[in-house]
Amino acid sequence: METEIYLDYAATAKPLQAAVDECVRVLSEDYGNPSSLHRKGFLAEKLITASREMIGAALGCKSEEIIFTSGATEADNLAVFGAAAAKKRQGKRIITTAIEHPAVAEPIKRLEQEGYDIVRLMPDQSGRYSCEQFAEAVTSDTVLVSAMWVNNETGLILPVTEIAEAVKRVNPECLVHIDGVQGFCRLPIVLKNSKIDLFSISGHKLGAPKGIGALYCKKGVRIIPQLLGGGQEGGIRSGTESVPLIASFGKAVQEASSHREKSYDQACGFRELFKKLAYNKIAEGDIKLHGDETVALPHIMSVAICKIRSEVMLHYLEQSGIYVSSGSACAKGKQSMVLAALGYSKQEADETLRISFGHDTTNEHIEKLVECLYKGMDTLARKR
Ligand code: PLP
Numbered sequence: 383m384e385t386e387i388y389l390d391y392a393a394t395a396k397p398l399q400a401a402v403d404e405c406v407r408v409l410s411e412d413y414g415n416p417s418s419l420h421r422k423g424f425l426a427e428k429l430i431t432a433s434r435e436m437i438g439a440a441l442g443c444k445s446e447e448i449i450f451t452s453g454a455t456e457a458d459n460l461a462v463f464g465a466a467a468a469k470k471r472q473g474k475r476i477i478t479t480a481i482e483h484p485a486v487a488e489p490i491k492r493l494e495q496e497g498y499d500i501v502r503l504m505p506d507q508s509g510r511y512s513c514e515q516f517a518e519a520v521t522s523d524t525v526l527v528s529a530m531w532v533n534n535e536t537g538l539i540l541p542v543t544e545i546a547e548a549v550k551r552v553n554p555e556c557l558v559h560i561d562g563v564q565g566f567c568r569l570p571i572v573l574k575n576s577k578i579d580l581f582s583i584s585g586h587k588l589g590a591p592k593g594i595g596a597l598y599c600k601k602g603v604r605i606i607p608q609l610l611g612g613g614q615e616g617g618i619r620s621g622t623e624s625v626p627l628i629a630s631f632g633k634a635v636q637e638a639s640s641h642r643e644k645s646y647d648q649a650c651g652f653r654e655l656f657k658k659l660a661y662n663k664i665a666e667g668d669i670k671l672h673g674d675e676t677v678a679l680p681h682i683m684s685v686a687i688c689k690i691r692s693e694v695m696l697h698y699l700e701q702s703g704i705y706v707s708s709g710s711a712c713a714k715g716k717q718s719m720v721l722a723a724l725g726y727s728k729q730e731a732d733e734t735l736r737i738s739f740g741h742d743t744t745n746e747h748i749e750k751l752v753e754c755l756y757k758g759m760d761t762l763a764r765k766r
Pocket of ligand 1: 532
């Protein structure tokens with residue numbers, strides 16, 4: 383069997399072995415309900431506490447500020463709807479960006495249909511967002527600012543801690559939510575020193591199984607629960623906790639955060655190697671890296687291959703065991719709103735591949751990728 387070259391980490395990471403082992407072990411051995419009063423329940427509760435502490439340490443916050451959810455989609459929905467409901471008497475204005483993931487964009491669209499006034503900020507010509515933009519948009523009746531930390535399609539980094547400070551200077555009562563999914567364990571953050579109130583993360587983007595995530599909710603910040611029931615997770619998110627997934631999430635976070643700096647340097651190396659090999663082999667103008675790499679996460683590259691639709695190239699690469707995305711995996715077939723907001727034409731967006739690196743990526747993977755892209759361009763161009 384040919385080796386698999388998985389370069390789609392922004393869609394989901396290859397699971398970390400320590401996370402898989404913990405998940406399976408807890409599933410078969412520590413199966414108690416954490417709410418039960420006997421020893422089995424107590425052991426399950428202990429695993430949740432340990433995971434909460436590991437995640438709190440990686441986020442630089444108190445463990446009690448972590449609310450486990452079924453993933454970042456739920457965390458984002460809880461943050462947006464929960465904050466809007468808690469602040470409904472203070473106002474109906476929300477500031478967000480035009481490049482949010484649907485897990486934020488769709489709940490906000492729902493609020494717009496219900497009468498909220500929504501401001502979707504656009505990036506500047508170089509694709510950047512500034513704190514001033516946010517500060518200028520915030521008014522006394524703004525109840526929520528929701529912005530992503532790292533864009534899932536292009537890797538663009540937003541200065542979220544500075545944005546939160548700028549927002550609070552104008553309106554200290556306005557809640558700040560950050561979708562931290564793509565930046566968590568890849569970039570440093572210390573939430574306790576920040577003005578960020580709510581911060582969403584997802585397990586499967588860093589090597590834990592799918593179906594687990596969390597919302598950081600700063601101590602003293604009130605949001606209205608969206609799931610009612612047994613009152614788990616401090617009453618904010620009812621439902622019996624998935625102990626195997628939570629324990630596994632903690633292990634993945636512990637491992638990923640301990641390798642964060644090394645993984646960042648490696649990703650910079652992969653991006654440089656890709657550029658060197660691609661520009662060497664592929665004619666200038668036939669390949670284009672989107673965005674300004676001085677404000678982008680090196681783990682995510684958005685690359686346009688001239689005159690070849692990304693889906694066609696994606697399936698060509700797949701034949702050689704190489705897995706990448708066309709734009710964002712979550713946008714399946716839909717036109718990318720993000721690339722449009724960043725000023726790319728429909729044709730450029732259609733030709734854009736997302737290549738993303740993670741813990742098993744090697745230089746050989748990058749060499750094989752460039753080789754196959756080069757061959758693919760030749761083969762597919764001849765077929766046209
Ligand atoms: N937010 C961002 C930026 C993402 O990239 C994703 C996943 O693609 C999500 C939210 C949703 O996360 P989950 O798959 O855990 O629901």
